[in-house]
Amino acid sequence: VQTYNRVNEAFPGGSDPAEVVVKADDINAPEVRAALADFRERAVSSGASRGPVDVTMHDEQNVALVYVPLVGGSDQDEAGESLDKLRDEVRPATLGKVDGVEAPITGQVAGSKDFNDQLVGSVLPVFAFVVVFAFLLMLLSFRSLTVALTSIVLNLLSVGAAYGILVAVFQHGWGASLVGAEGVGAIITWLPLFLFVILFGLSMDYHVFVVSRIREARLRGRNTADAIRHGVVTTAGVVTSAAVIMVAVFAIFGTLSMQSMKQMGVGLAAAVLIDATIIRGVLLPAVMSLLGERNWYLPKWLHRLPDLTHDEAPEAIATTVRDDEGERGERGERVGV
Known part of the structure; x- marks a missing residue:
């Protein structure tokens, strides 16, 4: 566990970053491209990630996958706070301003947090x-x-x-x-x-x-x-x-x-x-x-x-x-x- 924590400090986010699935009517539209670039920048400047934030485009499906290494890594509480920043601050201020764009955030941390929240609510x-x-x-x-x-x-x-x-x-x-x-x-x-x-x-x-x-x-x-x-x-x-x-x-x-x-x-x-x-x-x-x-x-x-x-x-x-x-x-x- 101590070795894992040291690796996590050196490579924050580990091998399973948050995944933002961006879907639009035209993924290559200028406003969508600008929103993606703004999202990448704000994900780091907000403190939710130390980068690098990678984007993989799928033009035929009009989908872009954004991989965001979360600050916190194996610390589920800290990683959950980083995830909340992405969902509540970064996404609405960037991708949320473009009409017709959907950007759900998934990944291991998101799945674990959503599952825990659902259990607590039940x-x-x-x-x-x-x-x-x-x-x-x-x-x-x-x-x-x-x-x-x-x-x-x-x-x-x-x-x-x-x-x-x-x-x-x-x-x-x-x-x-x-x-x-x-x-x-x-x-x-x-x-x-x-x-x-x-x-x-x-x-x-x-x-x-x-x-x-x-x-x-x-x-x-x-x-x-x-x-x-x-x-x-x-x-x-x-x-x-x-x-x-x-x-x-x-x-x-x-x-x-x-x-x-x-x-x-x-x-x-x-x-x-x-x-x-x-x-x-x-x-x-x-x-x-x-x-x-x-x-x-x-x-x-x-x-x-x-x-x-x-x-x-x-x-x-x-x-x-x-x-x-x-x-x-x-x-x-x-x-x-």
């Missing part, structure tokens, strides 16, 4: 959609405002833990040697949004599975504390088995040499491990135990919402309760004998 809408949709689904499925809120908070904790581990390992280098990621210093651009969607879905899967067993036990007549114990105990084996499988699979991705696959594998494996142990095994039952009967709170004005619960019929619940009581009675008689 973060809030995606986060909002996933969180709101999950909240409404939990609210309608469990008929409890408390369950819906706690599910969102716990799922966000799981995602936040994954983000923290990625930053610690790949950005700050804590334990990076353990996964072969020394000197990376950055996180792949698309990974945070990708991990959020995947992890939120996995976390919701665990949460629905555990809380469904707790709610069923509560509807069968158990008190909240007993229902929580029953739900956690009956789902522990399945949740643990599923988590072990997923952690093992994701950990394999963490051993690959590609940084994108390595970061994805480490992030997913760590998040699933934390979610299945600390989040679902400790925080979920702890929070529900502290809330007690408030777990099933639903304001009266929300009762008009559609009911998507999948509870058993009252007759089945009553039969189950009688069977449980009868079984306990028989066990008591056998113990007495």
Whole structure:
């Protein structure tokens, strides 16, 4: 990396300059030629490039390709600022003044910057959609405002833990040697949004599975504390088995040499491990135990919402309760004998 930086300082812009694709009705028209010359001059005088700015003409297609080495080179932030100067200052002041001329700017830096800008612009809408949709689904499925809120908070904790581990390992280098990621210093651009969607879905899967067993036990007549114990105990084996499988699979991705696959594998494996142990095994039952009967709170004005619960019929619940009581009675008689 140090050698690459020295080469980049000696030859700014590297081997992949910005490419300005100039298209006109007549690329050889005097005003177009003058605009191209002005663009070359201003690209250097504005500080966006140190030159040389090369122009390749394609007369038959009425297209000219302008290659502009950007100041900044491998420094994406500085190169992005140079690109902004070309797009926002140099191009409008030169090529933009000629009617019928189109001059989009592309290249590696432009593609990376546009992709990052599009991702950043999508973060809030995606986060909002996933969180709101999950909240409404939990609210309608469990008929409890408390369950819906706690599910969102716990799922966000799981995602936040994954983000923290990625930053610690790949950005700050804590334990990076353990996964072969020394000197990376950055996180792949698309990974945070990708991990959020995947992890939120996995976390919701665990949460629905555990809380469904707790709610069923509560509807069968158990008190909240007993229902929580029953739900956690009956789902522990399945949740643990599923988590072990997923952690093992994701950990394999963490051993690959590609940084994108390595970061994805480490992030997913760590998040699933934390979610299945600390989040679902400790925080979920702890929070529900502290809330007690408030777990099933639903304001009266929300009762008009559609009911998507999948509870058993009252007759089945009553039969189950009688069977449980009868079984306990028989066990008591056998113990007495």
